[in-house]
Structure formats: C-alpha cells, structure tokens
Amino acid sequence: MVRYRVRGGNALRGTAFIQGAKNAVLPMIGAALLAPKGRTVLRNVPIIEDVRRAVELAEAVGAYVELHESERTLVIDASRVDSPVLPAEIARRFRGSVLFTPALLHRLGEAVVEGVGGCNLGSRNLDFHYLGYKRLGAIVDEEETVIHVKASGLTGATLYLDTPSHTGTENLIMAAALAKGTTVIENAALEPEVLDVIDMLTKMGARISGGGTGFITVEGVDELHAVEHTVMPDRLDAGVFAMAAAITGGELSLVGTGLDLGVVRYKLEQMGVEFARQGAVLHVRSEGKLRPINIITDTYPGFATDLQSPMMTVAALADGTSYIHERIFDGRFALAGELNKMGANVEVDGSRAVVRGRTPLTGTQVTAHDLRSGIALVLAGLAAEGETVIDSGYLIDRGHAHLAARMRALGADITREISER
Ligand SMILES: CC(=O)N[C@H]1[C@@H](OP(=O)(O)OP(=O)(O)OC[C@H]2O[C@@H](n3ccc(=O)[nH]c3=O)[C@H](O)[C@@H]2O)O[C@H](CO)[C@@H](O)[C@@H]1O
Ligand SMILES: C=C(OP(=O)(O)O)C(=O)O
Numbered sequence: 173m174v175r176y177r178v179r180g181g182n183a184l185r186g187t188a189f190i191q192g193a194k195n196a197v198l199p200m201i202g203a204a205l206l207a208p209k210g211r212t213v214l215r216n217v218p219i220i221e222d223v224r225r226a227v228e229l230a231e232a233v234g235a236y237v238e239l240h241e242s243e244r245t246l247v248i249d250a251s252r253v254d255s256p257v258l259p260a261e262i263a264r265r266f267r268g269s270v271l272f273t274p275a276l277l278h279r280l281g282e283a284v285v286e287g288v289g290g291c292n293l294g295s296r297n298l299d300f301h302y303l304g305y306k307r308l309g310a311i312v313d314e315e316e317t318v319i320h321v322k323a324s325g326l327t328g329a330t331l332y333l334d335t336p337s338h339t340g341t342e343n344l345i346m347a348a349a350l351a352k353g354t355t356v357i358e359n360a361a362l363e364p365e366v367l368d369v370i371d372m373l374t375k376m377g378a379r380i381s382g383g384g385t386g387f388i389t390v391e392g393v394d395e396l397h398a399v400e401h402t403v404m405p406d407r408l409d410a411g412v413f414a415m416a417a418a419i420t421g422g423e424l425s426l427v428g429t430g431l432d433l434g435v436v437r438y439k440l441e442q443m444g445v446e447f448a449r450q451g452a453v454l455h456v457r458s459e460g461k462l463r464p465i466n467i468i469t470d471t472y473p474g475f476a477t478d479l480q481s482p483m484m485t486v487a488a489l490a491d492g493t494s495y496i497h498e499r500i501f502d503g504r505f506a507l508a509g510e511l512n513k514m515g516a517n518v519e520v521d522g523s524r525a526v527v528r529g530r531t532p533l534t535g536t537q538v539t540a541h542d543l544r545s546g547i548a549l550v551l552a553g554l555a556a557e558g559e560t561v562i563d564s565g566y567l568i569d570r571g572h573a574h575l576a577a578r579m580r581a582l583g584a585d586i587t588r589e590i591s592e593r
Contacts, residue, residue, distance in 0.1 A: 173563065173564060173565075173566075173590070173591050173592070174564060174565030174566045174568075174569060174588060174589070174590055175561060175562065175563050175564070175565050175588075175589045175590075175591060176546075176550055176553075176561070176562040176565045176568060176575075176576065176586060176587070176588055176589075177559060177560070177561050177562075177586065177587045177588075177589060178535070178550055178553030178554060178556075178559070178560045178562070178584070178585065178586045179535070179553075179558070179559050179560075179585040179586075180533070180535060180553055180554050180555050180556040180557060180558070180560065180585075181557070181585075182420065182554070182583045182584055182585055183420045183421045183422040183423075183460070183583065184413075184416050184417055184420050184422035184423075184424060184554070184579065184582040184583055184584055185422050185423050185424065185582060185583055186424065186425070186581060186582045186583065187424070187425045187427055187582075188413040188424045188425070188426050188427065188578065188582060189427050189428055189578065190405050190406060190409050190410045190413065190426055190427065190428035190429050191216075191218035191219075191220075191405075191406050191409050191428070191572070191573045192215075192216035192217055192218045192244065192402075192403035192404070192405065192406060193218070193365050193368070193403055193404050193405060193406040193407070193408075193409075194218055194220055194222055194223075194406060194408075194570075194571045195338065195363070195365040195406075195408075196365040196368045196369060196403050196404050196406075197214060197217055197218060197223060197226075197246075197403045198222060198223075198226055198266075198267075198268030198271055199268070199271045199339070199342040199346075199365070199369045200214055200368075200369060200372055200401060200403065201214070201223075201226045201227075201230060201246070201248065201268070201271075201272075202226075202268070202271035202272045202273075202274065202275055202342075202346065203275070203346060203369060203372055203373055203376065204230075204235075204246075204248040204250055204398070205230060205233070205235060205248070205250040205253055205272060205275035205276070205279065206250075206274070206275045206278060206279070206346060206349070206350065206376065206396045207250055207376060207396050207397050207398040207399075208250065208251060208253075208279065208395065209251055209397065209398065210249075210251075210397060210398030211247050211248065211249045211398050212246075212247070212248040212249075212250070212398040212399060212400070212401075213245065213246070213247055213248075213399075213400040213401070214245065214246040214248070214400075214401055214402075214403060215244065215245050215400070215401070215402040215403065216244055216402050216403040216404075216405075216428075217239070217244045217245060217246050217403055218244070218403075218406060218409075218571075218573045219239075219241050219244065219573045219574065220569060220570060220571055220572065220573050221266075221566060221569045221570045222266045222267075222268055222570050222571060223239070223246075224239070225262055225265050225266045225268075225269070226266070226268055226269075227239050227246070228262045229258060229259075229262045229263060229269055229272060230248060230250075230272070232255065232257075232258070232259050232262060233253050233254070233255045233256070233257070233258070233272065233276060234250075234252045234253040234254040234255050235248055235249060235250045235252070235253055236248075236249040236252065237249075248398075249398075250275070250279075250398075253275070253276070253279050253280065254280070255280075256276045256280045256281075256282040256283050256284050257284045257286065258272055258273075258276075258283065258284065258285050258286055259286055260286035260287045260317075263285065263286055263287050263288060263289065264286075264287035264288065264289040265289045266289050266290060266570065267288060267289060267290025267291070267296075267339065268290075268339075269285070269287075269288050269289065270285065270288045270298060270301060270339055270343065271339055271342060271343060271346075273285060273301070273305075273321060273343060274343055274346035274347040274349075275346065277305070277310065277321055277322075277323050277326070277347065278326075278347075278350045281322060281323060281324055282320065282321065282322045282323075283320075283321045284318065284319075284320050284321075285318065285319040285320075285321070286317070286318050287317055287318075291542035291543050291544070291567075292503070292506075292541065292542055293501035293502075293503050293504045293542060294501050294502035294503025294504065295501075295502055295503075296501070298340075300333050300334065300335075300337050300340040300344075301337075301339070301340050301343050301344070302319065302321070304331045304333075304340070304343070304344040304347065304357075305321055305323070305326075305344075305347060307329045307330075307331055308323070308326040308327060308328070308329055308331075308344075308347055308348065308351055308355065309323055309325070309326050309327045309329075309351075310322060310323035310326060310347075311323065325351075325352065326347055326348070326350070326351035326352070326392075327351055327352045327353055328348060328351045328352060328353035328354045328355040328390070328391075328392055329355055330355070330356045330358070331344055331355065331356065331357045331358065332357075332358045332359055333357065333358070333359045333360065333361075334359070335359070335471070336359050336360055336361040336362065336386065336471050337361060338361045338363050338365070338366065338471075340361070341357060341360045341361035341366050341388070342361075342366055342369050344357050345357065345360075345366075345369070345370065345373065345378075345380060345388060345390055346373070348390035348392060349373055349378040349379075349380070349390055349392065349393065349396060350392055350393065350394070350395075350396065351390075351392040352392050353391075353392055354389060354390070354391055354392070355389070355390045355392070356387065356388070356389050356390075357387070357388040357389075357390070358386070358387055359386060360382075360385075360386055360387065360388040361471060361472070362384055362385075362386060362471065362472045362473065363471070363472040364404060364407065364431060364472065365404065366383065367383045367384055368403070368404040370383040370388075371401070372399065372401040373396070375399040375401060376396040376397055376398070376399050377393055377395065377396045377397055378390065378393060378396060379391040379392075379393055404430065404431070405428050405429050405430045405431065407429075407431060407433060407434075407436075407476070408476065408478050408479060408544075408571070409571075409572060409573075410426055410428075410429045410433060410454070411433055411436045411476075411479045411482065412479075412482050412547050412551070412572070413426055413456075414426065414433060414436070414437070414440060414445070414447075414454075414456045415440070415479075415482050415483070415485070415486050415551055416551055416554055416579070416582075416584075417445070417456040417457065417458050418440055418443065418445045418456070418458045418460075418462065418486055419458075419460070419462070419485070419486055419489045419551060419554065419555045420458075420460065420554055420555060421458055421459055421460025421461075422456075422457075422458060422582070422583075423455075423456070423457040423458075424455070424456050424457075424582065425450075425453045425454075425455050425456075426453065426454040426455075426456060427452070427453055429453075429454045430452070432449070432454070433447075433454070434473055435473065435474065435475045436475065436476070436479055436483075439465055439467060439475065439483070440456075440486075442463065442465055443462045443463050443464075443465050443486065443490055444458065444459070444461060444462050444463050445457070445458045445462070446458065461491065462486065462489060462490035462491065462529075462530075463490055463491065463492065464487065464490045464491065464492035464493055464494040464527075464529060465483070465486075465487060465490065465494050466494065466495045466496075467480065467483055467487075467494070467495070467496045467497070468496075468497040468499060469496075469497070469498050469499050469500050470499055470500070471500070477498065477499075477500040477501055477504060478543075478544050479544070480496060480498055480504060480544070481504070481507045481542075481544040481545045481547070481548040482544060482547055482548045482551055483496070484496060484507055484508070484511065484518065484525065484527060484548060485507075485511065485516075485548045485549075485551040485552045485555075486551070487527040487529060488511055488516035488517075488518065488527050488529050488530070488531065488533065488552070489529055489530055489533070489555055490527075490529045490530060491529060491530050492529060492530075493526060493527070493528050493529070494526070494527040494529065495524070495525075495526055495527075496524065496525040496526075496527065497523060497524050498523050498524075498525070499523065502523065504542075505520045505525055506541035506542065506545050507541070507544075507545035507548050507549070508520045508525060510538040510539055510540075510541070510545065510549055511533075511548075511549075511552060513536055513538055514533045514534055514535070514536055514538065514552055514556055514560065515531050515532055515533045515534050515556075516529075516531055516533060516552075517529070517531050532557065533552055533555055533556035533557070534556055534557050534558055535553060535556045535557065535558035535559040535560035535561075536558075536560065536561075537561045537563070538552075538560060538561070538562055538563075539562075539563055539564070540562055540563065540564055540565070540567045540568060541567075542567055543567050543568060543570050543571045543572075544571075546562060546564075546565070546567045546568035547568055547571075547572060547575075549562045550562060550568065550575070550579075550586070553586070554579075554584055554586075565588060565589075575588070576588040
C-alpha cells in the first residue's frame with residue numbers, strides 16, 4: 173500500500189521537470205507492437221505505474237521489452253508477439269490496455285480482451301472501438317466480460333465517432349494503418365497526444381493525413397517498421413505543477429513543457445497567476461491570492477477533464493464562488509467529499525459543482541478515488557494546515573513519476589511511504 177504524507181505551508185520554488193505524457197506513451201507502446209521486425213526506442217518515457225503495467229502486458233503477449241528507468245527509455249522488440257490474450261490481472265489495472273488490440277489483430281488475427289481498467293469515472297464505454305473494428309471487417313464477440321475480436325485482414329471504411337474519443341481515435345488509426353485501402357475517421361479526437369501518436373506512426377511508415385482537423389484519412393500500407401520516437405511532454409503534469417505554484421504563492425520554472433498550457437493557463441491567469449514564456453521554459457508565479465473561476469470541461473482544445481479535479485482544489489483556495497461543469501465523464505466528482513473533509517465547501521449537483529472559497533483547509537486522512545483526485549488531494553495538502561495523509565498512493569503513481577522527490581526538490585514537505593496494508 174502506497175501512501176503520501178503532505179505537510180502544508182511551504183511555497184514551491186525552483187525548477188520543475190515535467191515528465192513525458194502518459195496518454196501518449198501508452199498508445200505508442202501499443203503502436204510499437206505493430207512492427208514485426210527490429211526494435212522500437214521510446215524516449216522521455218514517464219516512469220509511472222501505467223508504463224510498468226504496459227511493459228508487463230507487452231511481455232505477456234510475447235514482446236521483449238527493456239525499461240531503462242534512469243534513461244527514461246523503452247526498447248521494444250515485438251518480433252515474437254505470439255499470444256492474443258490480454259490477461260485480466262494486468263489489463264484491468266489500466267485503461268491503456270485497450271490500445272494493444274489493433275497490433276494483436278494485425279499480427280495474430282485476433283485479440284482477447286479479458287478486461288480494461290482505468291480510473292473509475294462513471295461510464296467508460298468502448299463501443300466506438302469495437303463498432304469501428306466491425307466496420308473495418310472484424311468480428312467482435314462478447315462473452316460476459318471477455319471480448320474476442322477476430323479478423324483475417326481489415327479493409328478500409330468510413331467511420332464516425334459519436335464523440336471524439338481519445339483512445340478510440342488512436343485505436344482506429346492503428347487498425348486502419350495496415351488495413352487494405354482508405355479509411356476516413358470523422359469526428360476524430362484533436363488531443364495533442366493523438367497527434368504525437370500520428371507522428372510516430374507516420375515515421376513507422378503509416379500514411380495518415382488530417383490529424384488535428386477532426387477528419388482523419390488513413391491509406392493502408394503493407395507493413396510498419398520499428399522507429400525511435402521522443403514522447404511529448406505531459407500537459408497534465410505541467411498543469412499540476414503550475415497549480416502547485418498558484419496555491420502556495422510560489423514561483424516555478426517548468427522545464428520540458430514544450431507546448432503552452434492553453435486554456436489551463438488562461439484560466440489560471442484569470443485567477444491571478446502570472447505566466448511568462450521564456451524560450452523553452454514556462455515561468456509561473458503567484459502571490460497566493462486567487463480569484464474564483466468558471467470551468468467547463470471539454471475535449472481538446474477545451475479544458476481537459478483530467479485537470480478538473482486539481483482545479484477544484486485551486487478553486488477551494490480562491491476568494492469567492494467558483495463553478496465547475498464536468499461534461500466528459502458522468503462520475504468525476506468523488507474528490508468533493510474528500511476536499512470537504514479538509515474544510516472545503518464544495519456542493520455537487522449532477523454534473524455541476526459549486527465551490528465556495530476560500531475556506532481554510534486542514535490536513536486529515538483522505539482517499540484518492542482515482543489518479544486525478546489523488547493529485548488534487550496532494551495539492552490540497554500543500555496548502556493545508558497540518559498533515560494530510562492520502563491513500564491509495566498507487567493511483568497517483570499511475571500517472572505522476574517520482575512525485576514526492578520532484579516536489580521535495582521545490583521545497584514541499586511530502587513523503588511517499590510503503591506500508592504492509
Ligand atoms: C489512456 C488515456 O488516453 N486516457 C485518457 C482518455 O481516456 P479514454 O480514451 O478512455 O476517454 P474517451 O475520450 O474515450 O471517453 C470520453 C467519453 O466518451 C465516452 N465513450 C468513449 C468511447 C466509446 O467507445 N464510447 C463512449 O461512449 C466515454 O464513456 C466517456 O464518457 O481520454 C480521456 C478524456 O480526455 C482522459 O480523461 C483519459 O486520461
Ligand atoms: C482518466 C485518466 O486516465 P485513464 O484513462 O488511464 O484511466 C487520467 O489520466 O486522468
């Protein structure tokens with residue numbers, strides 16, 4: 173059992189090193205399995221639990237994988253992939269397991285999905301993935317919780333997503349990349365991570381156009397080859413560090429952000445946080461006095477749902493009433509009860525939350541219900557009086573690498589403990 177212990181009151185100052193993106197590296201590991209020869213090299217890999225699970229899953233289907241932690245590099249040899257089964261005990265521990273299905277379909281003609289995990293955020297359907305595979309010529313059988321997808325070669329088709337699913341878009345691009353003929357994916361996701369995956373697949377020999385427009389065209393090719401690729405920065409990790417500066421009255425230089433934070437930056441600026449781009453470094457500074465804010469989550473370029481929970485903590489520390497509307501997931505407010513235990517005043521009504529700040533936060537024992545509510549509680553702990561103890565830290569480790577060490581280097585009083593239960 174992993175547990176985080178945070179004692180609040182310290183302003184975070186210094187240089188924060190932003191990790192590679194979880195939501196880019198996971199599809200890239202899936203993409204690496206599409207190459208039947210050679211070795212793929214992924215750089216700037218975040219050393220997070222989801223990556224460890226992805227490595228275990230790749231090994232379970234027959235790939236040879238080296239995770240070089242201090243070099244943040246993965247080397248993947250997929251030449252001996254021989255099992256179509258994604259075993260439940262690994263696959264149910266993270267969402268990214270679904271991203272292995274296109275490679276297994278192409279390489280072995282079938283994929284057996286014994287379960288898919290990920291954060292518990294209400295309904296998390298996969299119908300667009302399976303309907304898309306069917307439109308490309310696969311047969312999809314569901315037996316209770318096990319899904320069996322079979323295809324002796326896929327054929328291009330026009331696909332339409334009811335909503336621009338992130339992993340759905342990635343999976344259908346990978347499925348189409350080796351299908352015969354042309355596939356068009358309408359209402360495709362626009363997230364920067366999807367574009368990074370398209371870049372990697374393009375280097376591998378895939379023919380993909382329209383990334384970032386919502387209409388993606390894929391011309392199928394006969395084979396993809398192993399390449400080297402550097403994973404883009406994690407904009408969610410960067411957002412969390414910017415928020416840590418905001419609530420503690422700190423000053424941070426974010427290194428490795430590359431891209432701008434878009435709407436997250438604008439919302440924090442409205443709250444009174446100062447940003448300055450200094451070449452490759454994004455500088456964030458706050459006096460610690462924050463104005464309230466309104467947030468409506470949306471697919472990119474809207475406000476990312478994954479930063480909604482951390483932003484709820486920031487809102488609880490702002491002077492006045494903030495409003496949050498969660499539009500992507502129907503169960504993403506588990507944080508509210510935990511923040512209220514610490515003294516916040518958050519009222520949830522369906523998909524909307526009203527946060528009345530600023531109320532002083534006091535450290536106590538709280539529960540991370542998912543990855544982002546976990547990191548939001550770490551933020552709350554940084555600004556609270558006394559000690560905040562957060563269980564289960566595993567959920568935080570799913571998505572943030574070496575969190576305690578990185579925050580301690582900036583002056584935070586935070587420890588990560590491993591206990592028997
Ligand atoms: C590993 C990964 O990249 N995870 C991210 C990905 O999850 P993920 O790809 O699972 O999220 P989706 O974009 O697919 O899901 C968003 C919404 O669409 C619905 N939906 C999705 C697919 C489908 O076939 N049918 C359907 O109805 C879901 O129930 C959910 O309400 O995007 C989410 C939304 O930005 C992020 O929170 C996750 O961090
Ligand atoms: C919802 C998330 O992740 P996953 O899709 O991997 O569960 C997240 O990163 O906040």
